[in-house]
Amino acid sequence: MPALMAPSELAQRVLAGDRAALARAITLAQDGGESGRGLIRELYPSTGRANVIGVTGPPGAGKSTLIGALIARRREAGSTVGVLSVDPTSPFSGGAVLGDRVRLAEHFLDPGVFIRSMASRGALGGLAAAALGALLLMDAAGFDVIFLETVGVGQAEIDVVDHVDAVLLVLVPGSGDAVQALKAGVMEIPDVIAINKADHPLARVTLREVRGVLALAPPGSVEIPALLTDALGGEGVAELDTALEAHRARLDAQGALAARRRRNLRNEVLAQAAARWRADLEERLRGDAGFEALLDEVAARRLDPLSAAERISGQRDGA
Amino acid sequence: MPALMAPSELAQRVLAGDRAALARAITLAQDGGESGRGLIRELYPSTGRANVIGVTGPPGAGKSTLIGALIARRREAGSTVGVLSVDPTSPFSGGAVLGDRVRLAEHFLDPGVFIRSMASRGALGGLAAAALGALLLMDAAGFDVIFLETVGVGQAEIDVVDHVDAVLLVLVPGSGDAVQALKAGVMEIPDVIAINKADHPLARVTLREVRGVLALAPPGSVEIPALLTDALGGEGVAELDTALEAHRARLDAQGALAARRRRNLRNEVLAQAAARWRADLEERLRGDAGFEALLDEVAARRLDPLSAAERISGQRDGA
Numbered sequence: 001m002p003a004l005m006a007p008s009e010l011a012q013r014v015l016a017g018d019r020a021a022l023a024r025a026i027t028l029a030q031d032g033g034e035s036g037r038g039l040i041r042e043l044y045p046s047t048g049r050a051n052v053i054g055v056t057g058p059p060g061a062g063k064s065t066l067i068g069a070l071i072a073r074r075r076e077a078g079s080t081v082g083v084l085s086v087d088p089t090s091p092f093s094g095g096a097v098l099g100d101r102v103r104l105a106e107h108f109l110d111p112g113v114f115i116r117s118m119a120s121r122g123a124l125g126g127l128a129a130a131a132l133g134a135l136l137l138m139d140a141a142g143f144d145v146i147f148l149e150t151v152g153v154g155q156a157e158i159d160v161v162d163h164v165d166a167v168l169l170v171l172v173p174g175s176g177d178a179v180q181a182l183k184a185g186v187m188e189i190p191d192v193i194a195i196n197k198a199d200h201p202l203a204r205v206t207l208r209e210v211r212g213v214l215a216l217a218p219p220g221s222v223e224i225p226a227l228l229t230d231a232l233g234g235e236g237v238a239e240l241d242t243a244l245e246a247h248r249a250r251l252d253a254q255g256a257l258a259a260r261r262r263r264n265l266r267n268e269v270l271a272q273a274a275a276r277w278r279a280d281l282e283e284r285l286r287g288d289a290g291f292e293a294l295l296d297e298v299a300a301r302r303l304d305p306l307s308a309a310e311r312i313s314g315q316r317d318g319a
Numbered sequence: 320m321p322a323l324m325a326p327s328e329l330a331q332r333v334l335a336g337d338r339a340a341l342a343r344a345i346t347l348a349q350d351g352g353e354s355g356r357g358l359i360r361e362l363y364p365s366t367g368r369a370n371v372i373g374v375t376g377p378p379g380a381g382k383s384t385l386i387g388a389l390i391a392r393r394r395e396a397g398s399t400v401g402v403l404s405v406d407p408t409s410p411f412s413g414g415a416v417l418g419d420r421v422r423l424a425e426h427f428l429d430p431g432v433f434i435r436s437m438a439s440r441g442a443l444g445g446l447a448a449a450a451l452g453a454l455l456l457m458d459a460a461g462f463d464v465i466f467l468e469t470v471g472v473g474q475a476e477i478d479v480v481d482h483v484d485a486v487l488l489v490l491v492p493g494s495g496d497a498v499q500a501l502k503a504g505v506m507e508i509p510d511v512i513a514i515n516k517a518d519h520p521l522a523r524v525t526l527r528e529v530r531g532v533l534a535l536a537p538p539g540s541v542e543i544p545a546l547l548t549d550a551l552g553g554e555g556v557a558e559l560d561t562a563l564e565a566h567r568a569r570l571d572a573q574g575a576l577a578a579r580r581r582r583n584l585r586n587e588v589l590a591q592a593a594a595r596w597r598a599d600l601e602e603r604l605r606g607d608a609g610f611e612a613l614l615d616e617v618a619a620r621r622l623d624p625l626s627a628a629e630r631i632s633g634q635r636d637g638a
Contacts (some may be wrong), residue, residue, distance in 0.1 A: 281593070317440045
């Protein structure tokens, strides 16, 4: 029975690419408990081989359909593919319209493709930790490419992008808002940009706008390719795939991949440490009379919340 | 000169409703430094009077236009109104299409309306702290109603909703995705739902779907009103305003407002404490040889990131 399986046996099965074991391992990691952490400790030395590509952009941009088209290409080339979706509006994560589901069905049935979704809420140990764990486990299970699909607007989703080797930003034609956000630097700087739904009347205008924003980059910056795609008709998908491969090859050639991964690891370690500290704190303060007294002061407007937070962060034993 | 102004003089001017002083105070609070914190400490006893309404929903749902329509009604009723926008696609926060800007212009010029926007990135002390500070300052400056506009998809945006007395969720007709997300509990449970763009052919279908989801609530739950609005034509705006007033009146009558605010304060204090702890940690670890050695272990795949985080969160002095 699953509950009796020793982590090391589960780890062996994950390493062997057993899908049921991988699914169970991700659930354990998502629960945030010791057995999930033990599993990741055990498997971490076997990670680092997968090429992790973050796919981000506003809801409705067609991220899932584009990922589906890229999966088809990578599968033809003989690679295995994992998908981790943390976008609540994605067909991968369950918010599907029927048409999307049907289109994705071939990938759901393909043994060389593993798809997992994760709700923004409900990951007990925090979304970032759960996503990181799932990516590491898919990596250990031997998937060559892993797509991490996120919505390109919340801070949490941007943080998730710290886990990846490349960021693909998918935009919708005519969305001046997205271009503005890109300009304002709100969206994490992408490595490749796809303007999806190439047959949209505003597709070329949007492409020009995006290239205009990119042209504002300081001289000597790495050039960010922006191209038109039509995930359904297939237009531009080969070019997009090539751009992603070229980005990866450039990182490899310059030794930049190691630097990027180290920066990512630094952010991950700090974020996880803060998340753990907060979880410990909440546990410690549950029912703590001193903390309740402190909250009474805040509620009575005698002590402001920032000062109360300072007191707590200064002395871990609470109020 | 502003730099020489003592916080207490600035605090007096904020209390007097001086707009320039309020704008400067919010900037100080956003910087996350001691002078901003001192100002909030000073003004916190004068807060708690404003009715803070969170307005959330996917990009393009028309949140800003609906807020504009609600502002007009509240102004007619003699109330002063503050708006804090943390939605990167909002016309309030700069991602404007020309038409939206023109429609909002009357409010920008109205001395009884104060509008401030905040990018998701760039708030040095963290977005949640900056938003909380800005809300408290607007409250101290005497605004009767404050609208907090956020995108209803990232975790960070959901957290911001912890600052409010009521959550208004704005949906677009035909967005089955949003309804799915609501069903999955991914979006924070709203207090009032507006399906905006009432003239859309799918408006009534979406209304039925939303009411279907709401009907799944356990018996005895507070009823959540869902209604059709057309922010531009004005349809449903009066009914929406009435629903928001009724929600506030119910909270007041049941003493539930105090309970909700205490829950919010608890979350805010914990979140701020964790954010401060992380900021302190990053400061402490900058250039720390032990931490760099720890990252070397992680980069070499000898130590997994979760274990590294545990070590750091266990002992504040670093690696």
